Amino acid sequence: MKLLFDGVSGRALILLALFFAVLAAAPLFVNDYLLVVLITILYFAYAGQCWNIMMGFAGQLSLGHALYIGLGAYVTAALYVKFGVSPWIGLVPAMIIAGAVGAVIGFLAFRFGVSGVYFAILTIAFAEFARIGFDHFSWVGGAAGYFLPVANYTQNDLLNLRGSQRMFYYIVFAMTVIAFIICHLLLRSRAGYYWLAIRESPEAAEALGINVFRYKMYAVVLSAAMTSLGGVIFAFFYNNLFPEQVFHISRSIEIILGPIIGGIGTLFGPIVGAFLLTGLAEGLREVMLRLGIDLPGVKQVFYGLCLLGVVMFLPEGVWPSLKKKLGLDRGNEGS
Amino acid sequence: MTTDVILKIAISGVLTGLIYGLMALGLSVIFGVVRVVNFAHGEMMTIAMYLVIVAFNALGLDPLIMLVPISAVLFALGYLMQRAIINPFINRPEHSQFMLLVAVALVIVNALLLIFGPDSQGVTTSYSFDSFDVGGIIIDAGKVYAAIAALIVAVLLFAFFRLTLTGKAIRACADNYNGALVVGLNVKRLYALTFGIGAACVGAAGTMLMIVTDVTPAIGPAYTLLAFVIVITGGLGSMPGAIIGGVLIGLTEALGGFFFTPSAKSMFSFAILVLILLFRPQGIMGRKAA
C-alpha cells in the first residue's frame, strides 16, 4: 500500500478518487447511447494503457496492437462457441497465445538489432499476416466473419459475458482501473525503472547492468498479453469478428491515438486521450447527423488532423499541460 | 504446358516487381538522405494512381503519357510536404516523425475515400488486351511497357545521383550532414529536393501500376508496407537493393498467388521479410554495420 501512494500528492488522490467515483456512478445517470460511448472510451483507455507499456515505458513503437486484440477476441470467442468454455477461462489461453506471439516478434526484432521504425514495420507486418491468415482460416469463419450467438438476455450471465451494456461497462471500467494500478506499480518497480532507462538510452542502460534484451521482451510480452484482454471484451460486446476489421492497421492506429494525444509514457495520457478522441469523434458524428451528412472517412480524416495537430503542436500530449493546470505537477512522473 | 504457365507467371511477377522496385526506390532515397521514414509512401502513391484515373476519365489520357506530368505533380507535393510539415521534425525523435507521417497517411487515405468512394477503379488502355508471344510464352503488353518505363526512370535516377552536381550534393548531405553544412550546401533545399524526388519516384511507380492493376483508397497502407518490406529485403540505403528487392518480392507474390491463393499472396512477402530479418538483417545488398 505504501508503494501505491508513494509520491502521490493528496490533492491528486482526491481528484483521482472523485474521477473514478463519477465513472463508477455514470451508468445510473446516462442513457444507453452515452453508455456505449463510455464503454468505447474505456475500451480505448484500457488498450491504450497496455500499448503504453511498450511505447511509453520501454520505448518500443508497436503499430500492430490490433494483432493482440484480434488474438484475444478469436481465441476466447472460438473456445466459447465451439466448446462452451467461459471467456473467464478462455482468457488464459488467449493471454498466453498473445504473449507468445509478442515474444516471437520481440525475439525476431531485438535479437537482430531491429529497432525504432523498423520494429514498428515488423509489428505491422505481423498484424497484416494475421489479417490475411484469419481471412483464410475457415474454422473461425474466414473472411465471412465469426459470430457469437446473440439472444435477449433477461439476466446478466457474468460467467459467459452475456448480458446488458451496464454489465460490460463495469467490466471495462474495472479493467481500466486495474490496468491503471498495474502501470502505476510497474513504474515504481525495478522493471519500470529499467524500461524508462532503456527508452531514454539503451547504451547507457546496458552499461548500468540492465539486460536490455530481456526487459524489452518483458515489455512486449506483458503488453501483448494485457492487450488481448481488450480483445475478449471486443468479441463479447460486438458479437461479430471480421479479420478485415479486427486486424486492420486502422484498428492499431486507433489504439495508439489515445495515448499519443493524451501523453505518451504518462499514466493518465491514455485515459485523457480516449476521452478527448472518442468524445470529439462522437460530437462530430452528432453534428453530421444533424446536418444530414453521411460520408465514410470523415471520422478518420478528423482523427488524422487531430493527430497531426497534437504531434506538431503538443509533442508531449495533452496531459502534461493539463496536469500543470490542475496543480498536480510535482515530483514523480506519471501520476 | 505447366512450365510455360509458371514461366508466364514468373515473368509477369518480375515485371510488376520492377514497378514495386521503383516505388521502394523512392522510399530508400528519402530515408537514405533525409533520414525520415516516409510512412505515407504508399498513400502518396495512391494519390498518383487517382490522378491517372482522373486524367483518363476526364481527358482520355493514357497513363504512359501521364508519366511525366504526374511525377512532376508528386515531386511538387513531396517538396512542399518536406518544407511545410516534415522539416520542423528533422531533429525530433524517430517515433515523433513516424507519427507525423502516420497522421498524413490517415488524412490521405480518408480524403481519397471521401472524394472517390470506396470502390475499386481502373483504366482500360488501348493496349490492355495486347500481348507479346515470346517463344510460346504470352506476356501482357501493358506490363512490359510499364516495367520498361519504371526501369528507365530508375536508371535516370541512378544517373542523376552519379553524374549531376545536385545529385552529388544530395549524396554529400546523406554521407555527412554537418560536413555538407560546413561546405555551404543548402541542406534544407536539398532535403526538400530529395523528398520531391522520392515522391516523384512513387508518382511514376503509381502511374505505371495503374496499367497493371486497380486502385482503392484503402490500398495505400498495404503499398507502404510493401515498400518497407522491399527496402528491408534489398538492403537499407542501397539503390540497386531496392530494385532487386522489388523484383524478388514481385516474383514471390506472383508465384505464391499462383500456387496458393491470390488473396494470400502478401503473406509470402512477409515470410521473406521474417527470413531476411533472421538470416541477413542488413538485407541482400546491404553492408554489415560495424
Next chain:
Amino acid sequence: MALLEVSGISKSFSGLKAVQNVTFDVPEGKIVALIGPNGAGKTTCFNLIAGVYQPDTGSITLNGARIDGRRPDEICKAGIGRTFQIVKPFAGLSVLDNVVVGALNSASSIIEARRKADEVLEILGLAPKRLQPASTLTLPDRKRLEVARALATQPKLLLLDEVMAGLRPTEVDQIVSVLLDLNKRGLTILLIEHVMRAVMALSGNVIVLHHGELISRGTPDEIAKDPKVLECYLGEEAL
C-alpha cells in the same frame, strides 16, 4: 594478479586498426590513467573492456575471470562501471531516478536503491538537484551525473572516459578530490583523460596509446621523459 588484466587485445573497424596488441593491467586499489592524442584508440579500448565491442584477438580478465566477449550488462554485473565520453543521461528522468537505475544493479529493492542513490548524489554534490529532470543539467553536472550513475552500480573498477573535459579548474579539483576519496575507500579506477592537471594529481601510473598501440607506461615523470611520448604526443600538445 591484478584486478584487470588486458593482454594482447586488437580491434579493427573495416580494415582500420583502432587498437593493436595492447597489453596492460590495473592493480587493485590503484588509479591508472590512459592517455594519448586524439584517435589513439583510448575510447575503443574502453569499449572493448566494457563489452560494447568484442576484441578481435587477446583476452581481458577481471579478478582472473575472462570477461571479453561478454555483454555490457554482464560486465557491469561482474563489477565494472563506466561513463561515456559523450554523456548519455536518461534525459526524461530526474537526476535521482537516473542514479536509482544504476543503484538497482546491486540493490535488492527500490527503497534501498533510493537510499544508495542519495548517498552517491551527496558525494558528487548533486543532491540539491536531485528532483530536477536530467535534461536541465549543465554539461559539468551531466558529467558528474555520469560518474554518479556508474558509481551507484557499486563497481570494483570504475572506467572514466574524459569526465573532466570542459570543466573549470576548480571543478576539476572537486572531482579529483572525490575520486581520491573513493580510491582511498578501495575503488580501483581506470581513466581516460586529457586534462593533465587531473592525471598528475590522481595517478601514479600512466599508459600512453598512440595509433592504437601502447608506446609507453610509467609514472607521470617517467613518461614525460620518454622520447617516444614526447615525439608523438607531448610535442604536439605542449604539456
